[in-house]
Each structure stands twice: as C-alpha cells, then as structure tokens.
Amino acid sequence: MENSTKTRILEQALVSFAENGYKGTNLRDLASGLGITKSALYRHYDSKEEIWNAVIDMMEEYYSMRFGSPEKMPAVPESCDELLALTMKMLHFTMHDRKVILTRRLLLAEQFRDERARKLTTLHFLTGTKQIFTEIFARMMEKGILKNDDPEMLAFAYTAPVSALVQLCDREPEREAEITLQIEAFARHFINTYKAKDDDND
Amino acid sequence: MENSTKTRILEQALVSFAENGYKGTNLRDLASGLGITKSALYRHYDSKEEIWNAVIDMMEEYYSMRFGSPEKMPAVPESCDELLALTMKMLHFTMHDRKVILTRRLLLAEQFRDERARKLTTLHFLTGTKQIFTEIFARMMEKGILKNDDPEMLAFAYTAPVSALVQLCDREPEREAEITLQIEAFARHFINTYKAKDDDND
DNA sequence: TTGACAAGTGTCCGTTTGGACACTATAATA
DNA sequence: TATTATAGTGTCCAAACGGACACTTGTCAA
Numbered sequence A, B: 001m002e003n004s005t006k007t008r009i010l011e012q013a014l015v016s017f018a019e020n021g022y023k024g025t026n027l028r029d030l031a032s033g034l035g036i037t038k039s040a041l042y043r044h045y046d047s048k049e050e051i052w053n054a055v056i057d058m059m060e061e062y063y064s065m066r067f068g069s070p071e072k073m074p075a076v077p078e079s080c081d082e083l084l085a086l087t088m089k090m091l092h093f094t095m096h097d098r099k100v101i102l103t104r105r106l107l108l109a110e111q112f113r114d115e116r117a118r119k120l121t122t123l124h125f126l127t128g129t130k131q132i133f134t135e136i137f138a139r140m141m142e143k144g145i146l147k148n149d150d151p152e153m154l155a156f157a158y159t160a161p162v163s164a165l166v167q168l169c170d171r172e173p174e175r176e177a178e179i180t181l182q183i184e185a186f187a188r189h190f191i192n193t194y195k196a197k198d199d200d201n202d
Numbered sequence C: 001t002t003g004a005c006a007a008g009t010g011t012c013c014g015t016t017t018g019g020a021c022a023c024t025a026t027a028a029t030a
Numbered sequence D: 001t002a003t004t005a006t007a008g009t010g011t012c013c014a015a016a017c018g019g020a021c022a023c024t025t026g027t028c029a030a
Helices: A004-024 A027-032 A038-044 A048-067 A080-096 A098-110 A115-142 A151-171 A173-194 B004-024 B027-032 B038-044 B048-067 B080-096 B098-110 B115-142 B151-171 B173-194
Strands: none
Touching (some): A004 A048, A004 A098, A004 B004, A080 A098, A080 A115, A115 A151, A151 B115, A151 B151, B004 B027, B004 B048, B004 B098, B048 B098, B098 B151, B115 B151, B151 B173
C-alpha cells in the first residue's frame, strides 16, 4: 500500500513523542523501531516538525471521530443506574484505549510548547466530556430523573474529578483497580446527591 | 555568600526545566542566563542530572514548607462564607506564586520520566489539598456548618475541579479573570449543596 | 608575603542530532 | 522491453550537546 508506511510512522511517532517528548524523540530510533532507516522517513515527511504536526492531526481526528458530531452523542440515560453504567462504560474506554492514553501523555508534556496541543489538552481534560454531560444532565433534569440545577455546573463537577483520577491512573497504572473503585464511588455519591428524590433506594 | 550562586543556578534551572523540559534544557543557555559560563556550573554541580535532582529537592522542600506540618493547617472556617474566603485565598496564592506555577508546569511535562516527579505530581494536583480539606470538612461537619457526609469524598469533589481550572489557567493565563469567577461560582455552588440548612440566605 | 582554596574562564573532545543527497531495488506502465 | 515513479539505503555534514580539564582570579588565614 502507498500510505501504509506513512501510517506506521505516525503511530510510532505518537508512541515516541508520548514516551520521550518532542525533544527527546530522535528520528533514528523512531525509524529503527519500524525496521527502516531514518532516511526513509524523509521520503514520507520533510521534517521532524511535519511528523509532529501529522501526529496532532491524527489525535484531533481520532477525537472528533468519537465525539465530533451530535449523532455520536451517547443515548440519554433513562435512570440513575443507566447514568452510572454509561459513565463506567465511557471510563473503561478512556482508560484502556491505547491511542487515547498516549494522547493524554503526549499532551500533558507538550501542551506549553505547541498551540494546537494546548487547545487539544483543554478539550481532552476539561471541555470535551463536560459538554457531553451538560447535554445529558439537562435532558435528565427535564425528565425529572435529576433535580433541577445548572446542568453545566453539574457536568463540570461530575467530569473534572473523574478526569483527575484518570490522570492518576495514567501515572500509576498498577493502582487501576483501586482507582476504578474510587471513581465508581464518587459517581455514586454524586448521583445520589443530585438525583430527584422520588424514591430512595440506598 | 557561599551558596548564592548555587541557589541562583537552582532557580534558573527550575525556570528552564519548566519552560523547555529536561531534554530541552541545555547548560550553556542556562549558564548564560545567569551571566556565567557553562563550566562554572560544574563547579557547583557534577552533572545535568544532579541539577535536576536538586530542583526536585527544592520543589519538595518548598511544598512541605507550606503544608508539611500540622501546625501549618489553615484555621478551620467558622462559617460557609469563611470557607469560601479561605478557598479563594489559597487559590490566589497557588495561581500567582511563581515557583508553584513553574513547579506545576515542570511536573506535568516530566512526571513520566522521573519517579520523584511522579509522586510530587500526585501530591500537587490531587492528594495535597484533598487531605487539607478532608480535615476542614470533617471539623465543619462536627460543628454543624456542613451536612454530615463523607468528608474525604467531599474534599475530593471540591478540590479536583478547582485543580482542573487552575491547570486551565496555567495553560491560558489570559483567561485568568474569567476562570477565577468560574472557580468562585463552583465553590459557591458546592458549598450551597452541602451546607447545613439552618438558614437559607442563598 | 605566601600559600591554600573556592569560583569562574577558555578550550577541547566524543557523541548525537536533524537534515541533505546520491544511489539502488522494485514494480507498474507505455 | 524500456521507462518512470516510489520506497528505501548508505554516507556525509554542520551544529549542538554534555562533559573534562588546565588555567586564572580573588580572598583570607598563617
């Protein structure tokens, strides 16, 4: 294939940038990790920076592939249990998808060096899931599942702590099981605080 | 003074490591930024890595200087207003103290490369303030200012979103005013949710 | 006055880096 | 079969890097 190598370079570059940073990545090691020569890289990309920009492109596209359009919004939960289930499902993806993990790691390290990385960082760690849950919470309030409140404020209060624990898990993967439980406990506590008190089962 | 230059090197190294990363820092520029030669650095430190470790030492010490011992705990607020005031006061420090800002920036970039940086990262962004507010909330619950609840869970739910917005402010300092208002709004909302409902003055 | 010592300088070195370029092998097309 | 584009190799280079080392300067005690 024509772009097979080009794609492989990109994937490997993501790994190397994530693990060693932009400065810490050298093209020889990157190439030899693919079984080719550094010179062969220049057949596909004109410079190190062009590879970097292509990696950012890929990360942006990968994100919008999942959340980019309204029809990709998850179905609005019909109950608090469903909300919890949805949360844990999204969490499981975000904590185990290799590309997403590498993206987070890369962004944290390079957010101050590159403007596009900076914006993507805010999207990944803050505004992305907040926006989704703002929509979800608003709908759940309409349906009377959650108390009436400011949906955006609640979405922020819900997603930011989860995001903090996901980052902790990136940092200390050996604590994954424990952290997952922590997140679930937090989610339960949050939902319990803001659910409409039609019935009280807990 | 004997260690004056040594200290100046350390401060400059913190700046350079924070702005350019470990790999991106070179000793020539670091030295010339101090008005001395690279060789003079070697009079005080044996290697680049030794400078790095000294910087970590300094960050650790700076942190424990502020929060290290129980007697440095802030006074427990006597009311919800005082809690808000304390929060905004701590926030103002953490958002404007130059050394703390640089420390956060450095940690985010280097947390995956250095074990001590990793631990300090968790302390700075997660467990540090959480522990403090766990204590504060527990006391405020005893006093009947806050509803009875899990103080640790509440501390986590309170500090994690604030920490996320502080990081946002590091990333986009031009939005400081707006972000500060966001934090205050969040704090008010949080306090309003968990305050004991003796009186209701909104 | 002298001698010791810490602080700083100038210069050199081996290595690695991103990048350039001429060359080769392969496969599809005319 | 001849041609041409594509992917990859091997080699070279200037610049920058961390580090080593001999040397100079200023200071203070004996």
